[in-house]
Amino acid sequence: MEKQMSFKKRESTTDKALSHEEQLAKIYEVRKMMGPIADRLPAICSEDSISRYLRARNWNTKKAGKMLKETIKWRSEFKPEKIQWVSNAPEDIAQEAETGKMYRANYYDKFGRTVLILRPGFQNTNAVNKQIMYLVYCMENAILNMSSDQEQMAWLIDFQQWNTSSISLKATRETAKILQNHYPERLGIGILYNPPKVFESFWTMVKPFLEPKTHKKVKFVYSDNPQSKKVMEDLFNMDKLESAFGGRSSGGFDYEAYGQRMREDDKKMSSFVDSGCSSAYSPSIMSELQRSELSSDQCSEASDEGGCSSCDKTASSNLEVANEKVQGQPHDSKDVANGNTKVAV
Template structure:
């Protein structure tokens, strides 16, 4: 069966492919990528290639270029080698952290508090964000690819806004973490935040900002929304839950150090969330210079491309204020996948 086209009011035209067609495109991307160093082979699994294809509406050339760029970025930035001691200072105030609970769909939850920003270093903020993304991905259950962001706007003001950090955040998350965001909840943002969203929206792709929802405590639907997504007993009080413990940097540091002990398994057995299928055979003797693209692929990527239907669960949040907003803007101050 050939691909069909579905029109979506939020995402534009989306390719609907059979499983056979999807696998054929995955195989085509793998062939174009070629052989990569062993340490990067995890990111060439069927699941990883599929996320890149969905992020580029199943366009093989664009997905190949996106994946090639990500492999180059990972080889240079080495996100999997970031350790707690390097980012502990950025984490001190609890501006971003992985919660000790998941949502009802089994997705890890990253809590973000822009008002707790404690750094003016764009480099430091982005590096800590990448650390948090890698940690959330490390803790994905085998049947889940995506995560949830819970953004608490308590105490947020204009001084916490940084367009520069937001732009860099959008670049890293959209280009190097495709299809990792399932849902982002902006909890009680102030009215002045909406104009900022309008300002940064051009940095984002439709699939990204359509996954982000405004939620207000005074909205009658809010309680049901949170109950549908989370176990209220485990949910933090700041989001309407019953957990009043709060963030403890000492306990969190212990959790992160324990997680870091899992990191070597990524290179010995493959990362379960990524290696949903057989990895492509690789050779460490070859470098990324061997990864070749068709000479026309760059030219075809000059513009943004619409995103495909997400394979993750994306519950809709109904609110009078329900509008799309850049997830990274919520972390404009704390350095917060194509998400």
């Protein structure tokens, strides 16, 4: 799902070298690459949306255009806007949420960002395709509930009950692929709350294969560390934050109540789609997209900035090696005693 907002110059360190006018020029260049599709899919081809793809590719217009086209193709096939809480169809994902392994909090952080809570130690299913479907549903729902002036979200990752057997390499790969390729620049901050030492080893091995601006958004927070407590106080209203994260709220995940919220949001999503704010990805649009394919944005352009599929394969290979090393490490007795856990995002 994409919302249309008026474009504002982003002030990250990566973007400061470009003036507002230069950023707009690159946005218009990518929009021109889309051809007639840009008018037929106004939300995903909006200035703010294109800006996210450009930032994800370090303002390389060819690679941003390629990335955006691949997302349009993916959305036409995956149809994320069709996934519903309960639909008596393959798109029904209510079962995935029964343990509260991933859900949207009913509060925002102090920057007005939607908050997604992940508890990978509470995994309750084995089918990776349904797990990915639920991930996409949660992402779309978080975006649906963003304020009009916000485009990023905060992730709170709780490691309760997590251990190395919680790592699914296939699910990790698919998760990384979906988030990096189709939801660029959506993560504002990721809090890893009480991760065990074994996960710290995994992170150390994976970190070199992430964009610096991505891993800089991730913070390790520990409940027994005063400095970590300040991090949480700076980000969240402690009266609303769950006690599991050091907050003062005694509330937790209530499956029935959450299901009611999601059914209401499904109605909002349907209305959003029916109103024409989210254009249908029809076969004619796909044909138009194929006709406008770029011939000069191959990943072999090693001198260009930004990522490419060959880079992703290398990172995936190294992720597999890291995973094998972590799986071979014994549990730290202190971590097991404390019930600390991890997440794979």
